[in-house]
Amino acid sequence: MAAKTTLLKVRNWENFQHYRDRNPPWIKLHFALLASEDWVTLDDASKLLAVVCMLVASRNGGMVPNNPAYLKRLAYLDALPNLQPLISCGFLSKVLAVASAAQADARPETETDTEKKDLSGKNPDQPVKSKKKVSYSEAFEEFWKAYPKTPNMSKAEAFAEWKKLDNDECALCLSAIPAYMAFLKTKPDLETIHACRFISKRRFEGFAAGIASAESDEGAQWPKRLAYARSNKTWSSSMWGPGPGQRGCRVPTDLLNESDGNGWREWEQAAA
Template identity: 30%
Template sequence: MNGLPYYKAYPRDFIEGTIGMPFEVKCAYRVILDLIYMQGGNLPDDNRYISGLLGCSIRKWTTIRSALIEADKIQVSGEFLTNYRAVSELETLAKLQDKQRENGSHPKKNNDLAKPRLNHTEPEPDKLSKDACASASAAALKPEKPTSSEPDPFDAFWAAYPKRDGPNPKKPAKLAFDRAVKRGVPVEAIMAAVVHFARKHPKPSAFCPQATTWLNQDRFSDEGAVPAPKPQVVEDDAYWNKALNMARVSRRWLVEHWGRVPGHPDCRVPSHLLKPKDGDLWHELYRSVA
C-alpha cells in the first residue's frame, strides 16, 4: 500500500479525541499521524528515526510513544506503528483506485457486441429441449449453500447508534466494539446504553461523537447501563512502568486505575520503581481522560 501526499483530516474528531492530553503528546500525535499516512499505514517503529523527525531526544519520544499506545491512539503491529483510522482510510482509497483502474481497462459499451454470423441456424427443437431439461435437472440437484442464521451483535449496535452530522466510519467502530466485548463488556450492557444514548440524539448532530470514540472511551457506562466488569490486571513492573511514564508526561495520576498517587501512604506502586520527584505536583484524577 503506497503512502499519500495528502489525506482527509477531521479536526473536530482530533480535538475531541485528545481532550486532556498534554500539549507535547498531542503535537507529537499529529506528526505521527502524518508519518503513518506517508508510509502507507505502517510507520517503522524506529526510535532514532522518529525522534529525529520530531526534533526531540530518543528518551522523550519513548515516553510519548508509551503515552500514545496506552491511550490507544497508535498501535504496535510487529515492527511498525499504525493507526486504526489510517488503515481504514487507506484501504478505502485502495479499493476506489482498483475500481477506477478496472473500469478504465474495460472496452467501451458497444465495442464487444458480437457480430451476427452469416450462416447462423437455429438449433433443432428436440436438441434444445433436451439441453434445457439437462440444465434444469443439474440446477435442481445442486445443493444449496448453507446460510448462517447467527446475527452479528455489532449490526444491531450500528443500527441503534444515532446518525451523526459528519464522518462516522463503520470499520473502526466494529474493531472497537469487538475489543470492548473481548475485554468483558456484556453486549446487553452496550445495547442498553446505546438505546438510551440514541434518545438524546434523535436528529443528526455534529456534537454526537463517532461510534468508535463512544466505544473506546467506555461512554456506555455513562448511560445508566450496568457497569462492565473490569478485567483482571496483572500489576507487575511493566504495568507500573507504563503508568509512571504516562504520569511523568501528563502530571496526572488516574486514581481509578492506579490507586493513590506516589508519596501517599496507600500508594500501590513498588518502591523500587519510583523516582525521587514522582508524585510531586501531580493531579489526582478520579476518572480516566481519553
C-alpha cells in the first residue's frame, strides 16, 4: 500500500497554466509575477525554488511533493531547499494525498521519453488529429492573391472576416487594394495592415472612397482631353491610359465618337 504524505499545491495553478497534455514541454511564467508582493519579499533562493516548484507541478497537475530531498535531487540544487517561505507567503498550500504515485508522476522525463517527442513536444506514437481543411471562396482567393501579405498573416483569420461582408462590400474591399498598395509605397516605414483588420475595421472603405473621388475629379477632365486629342490627332497613353478603341480605355463611352482614336499618334508630352 502506498504511503501517505503531504503534497503542496501551487496557488492559482489552474488560472495561469492551461495544458491539454499532462507533461507539457514548457510552462507559462507570467510577467505579473514580478509585481506580486509575495515574489518581491522572497529571498533569491526562494524565488528560484518557486520556479522549480512550477516546473515540477507541470508534471503533476499543479502539485509538488513536500519532499525537500527529492526536490534537491530533481533540480540539481546545491543545498536542501527550504519550502517554508513559499508555504508562509501562500505560494504553496498543503494538500493530503498519496505520495509514492504522485512523486513518481513528478519525475523528469527519461532519455527514452525525450527521444519519442519531436521538437514541438508531441509524441509521434500518439494519433494526430487532422485539421479540417478550410474551403475558400473564389472571390476571397482573388482578394488574398492581390492583398500585400506579410509572413505572420493568417489566411483563415482574414477569410473569417471576409465571410461577414455582403457581395457589394466584397467587391468594394477588392477594389480598394490598388489604392492601399499605392499608399504603402508613399509610407515605406508603415507596417502593412493585417488582412483580417483591413476587412473587420473596414479600412477598405477609406481607400475605396479615395478611388471614387479621384475618378470623379478625372471625369471632369475627359472632355478637355478628348478635344485636345481630336484637334491634334494625338493621345498620351502614359498619362490617360489606353486610348479610344483600345482595351482598358477609361474614357466614358457616352463622350466618345466612332472616329475617336482613328489615325491618332502617341504623344508622350500631350497637354493634360
